[in-house]
Amino acid sequence: MINKFGMRTQIIVLFLIVSIGGLVILNYVFQAKQKDIQSALQDMELTNELREIRLYSEEDSLKAEALMRDFNAAKAVMNIALNDSQVVTSVVLLLVIVLSSTVFIVVIFRLSKPLRDLKHATEQIREGNFSVHLPETGLPEMRELKSSFNMMSRELEETQTRLLVAEKELIWKDLSRILAHEIKNPLTPIQLAIQRLEERLETNPDTIKEILPESVSIITQEIENLRLLAQDFSNYAKVNQPNTEVINPALTIREIVKSYCQDYEIKLDLTENLQIKFDKTHFYQVLTNIIQNAIDASESGEPIDIRLFGEKSFVVLCIEDHGSGIDKKDLPRIFEPYFSKKTKGTGLGLALVKKLCEANGAIVRVKSEVNKGTEFTVIFEGV
Amino acid sequence: MFEALGSRVMTGVVSLAMLLFSSFEGNDPKMTNLRYRNSDSFLYVSGVLENAFDNDFSTIFASGTPISVIYEMDVRQGTMALAKNTFRHTVNYNPATGIYDLKKDGRGEIYHSESVQDILSQLSHFEFGIPYQSSWKKVQIRIEARLPKVHFNTANKEVDLMLLWKYKKPSAKINADLRKPE
Known part of the structure; x- marks a missing residue:
């Protein structure tokens, strides 16, 4: 299930569980102990006993009253101090959780940004854009990684350029060979037909009419073949946007x-x-x-x-x-x-x-x- | 304005923190039943402070240090302040006699009781009267209660009792038409 999420999410969840979970448990234990102390404090009672002492002498009564006041004031102050510590602890804990989570998330995002950039750059390379370069900034390890990546993309770009040149050359060579071959094929019969006509014209011009139709037919046919050849090339080069x-x-x-x-x-x-x-x-x-x-x-x-x-x-x-x-x-x-x-x-x-x-x-x-x-x-x- | 905003933010943070992480119960004071009546020259406002003294106050009163609840009454006509008065209800406990004294400002009443519950019940109800001018017509009366910082002499310690109200100051408003007697 957790594999569905990215590394960043996993780290954040882990932080929240371990760090914040630990703080919450610690706070729970602290609060429980405070409550125990408060409960024990509530059970401490000596007012009734001391009130009876005052009956025996005025001096003792005054001492007992002062003692009661001191004891009760101390009890009240302790009670408030315990409550105060519970409130302060919970507020501090809330602030610590909010602040630490914010700082942690910001740091995680900043740390993972170069990795995201690298991922985007890799995607661009995959799409064939080898000119992508990353700014070599950030932590030393990241700078090194980006530098290596930039070097790789430069090499890929150079290789691509060389390949394109080589491919173009190969295409031109192939095309020239095919064109030469295809043009030569009809030229040979045309040349032969013309030679036959020339020979006949020199040796026996009166009978030239006997071979003229056949020779003209051959020449016409081969010219037609040349036209079709030109049309084929033209068609292939001219595939326009389809008008569907x-x-x-x-x-x-x-x-x-x-x-x-x-x-x-x-x-x-x-x-x-x-x-x-x-x-x-x-x-x-x-x-x-x-x-x-x-x-x-x-x-x-x-x-x-x-x-x-x-x-x-x-x-x-x-x-x-x-x-x-x-x-x-x-x-x-x-x-x-x-x-x-x-x-x-x-x-x-x-x-x-x-x-x-x-x-x-x-x-x-x-x-x-x-x-x-x-x-x-x-x-x-x-x- | 910034003070009020800061106070609200602080109250919100404390409330949220206590809700999430604290076992401290404290009190959630609420001002209810705010009513007014007026005679020819006096305007009286009464009400009840609910859930304000359920926890911890019996221990605080037992210290023998006088503990006050402060009410601030503010009368306005539109945006104009007409009157601002402060009233106190003070509880004083004598550990030697075991008797609580409650002195109520406003009507000048004094109660004595051995029962803390009686005193808390009396403390929860308030009525204040102030003289008013014949020029006052339709006014808005606002009452806010708070607890002071108290210095415990015997323990030589000052504490902010607002902690017991989770730093919330209960308040209520009422509109009064002084042209007709209630």
């Missing part, structure tokens, strides 16, 4: 799939009347990228299954192909930008899918088995 709206995923899926159904066997099993909040353009991009991936992985005639159903408060979309599947070691990397095992493609399609899903608050998962197929699952929050 309530959409009916079953209806949208049917619209998108319509253009694929003429060439590919796509089986739909969709629960109607489900609703999700998603950017419609993003939804289109997510679905077409996954379907294109499934088409690329499948042999001609192999079906692609698309299922949509509700699961508690969520809407689940599964797109399953029965194609080549993905190697187990490649699965963790398939959503990384520029990672691709296909001969054609930039490796940006699935990275874009993940980015769009995250931007719209959805989750994308994949499971795959080589030669059996791949299943992509997108989980949306239902409306």
Whole structure:
């Protein structure tokens, strides 16, 4: 039970129990003893006996009267003094408890402040803010601790900067390699087509018309491939803030799939009347990228299954192909930008899918088995 | 003002401390039944001081030292002070005879009794009279009781008897319309 509370609370409770409890017990014993003395004092009575003595002689009577007065005055003064000591003790005890508790709590708060600061600083580091530094003040041990912490945060900051630079370099290298490769691929057939046209023009210009349509077709096709490549990069770079709206995923899926159904066997099993909040353009991009991936992985005639159903408060979309599947070691990397095992493609399609899903608050998962197929699952929050 | 505030704070602290940590019973005096009556030229105020002498006072009276209860009467009309009078009820005990004398200011009465209970009962009731001016109309009468510091000659010790009232001064107010006789 006590573990629920912080160290500071535990120390304060311990202080209150041990220190104040001890004082209260001590006061209780003191008061009880005072009461005993007072009670014994009350029982002391000699007035009646002395009053009888006065009858025998006037001198004795006067002495007895003086004695009675002295005794009774002493008794009254002692009685008041005992009462006074009880009151004073209780007032002093109350003041001691209030003052000592206040001082103790203030000291505990001041002592624990550097620890709280350290905790907040650690939380900031955890959130990625390595520039946090603590003022090196307070007790020597605390100064040492803060100094060590500051040193650690400085080192972390430097390491982070170095890592960022290295990462940027790596990304640029990767990007340059992919771009070079992807641009080189269409350039080769273009170059070959132009060379063939040049050769024919030099050797037999009259028959150039025979190869012209094919060469132009190759050049046009490859230019189109280059345009698509540029579009892929542009799409990936341009994921804007989603413009979310309530959409009916079953209806949208049917619209998108319509253009694929003429060439590919796509089986739909969709629960109607489900609703999700998603950017419609993003939804289109997510679905077409996954379907294109499934088409690329499948042999001609192999079906692609698309299922949509509700699961508690969520809407689940599964797109399953029965194609080549993905190697187990490649699965963790398939959503990384520029990672691709296909001969054609930039490796940006699935990275874009993940980015769009995250931007719209959805989750994308994949499971795959080589030669059996791949299943992509997108989980949306239902409306 | 600060004195009154300080006195209230002190009374509060003492009361709380005694409630929490002390076995001292003391007395909790309360002024009740405050009434007034007026004749053509005198204004009389009477009342009862309850629970004021239940504990410890019999021992204090038995010391033979004269013990007084002081009443302060304050008459105001609005914010204007019209009169301020102090009255004493004094108990004197003679150990040789075993007789208590109670002298009451205000009406000038003197009581004698061997019974401390009779004396305490008489001491609890008070009535004071003061002359009043015909210009007094609607007035507020306030009476506050307190105990003095007493020097016990034989023990050569001075004690503050307010301790026995836990430093609380019982008081009461009453509004009087002197235009019509009560």
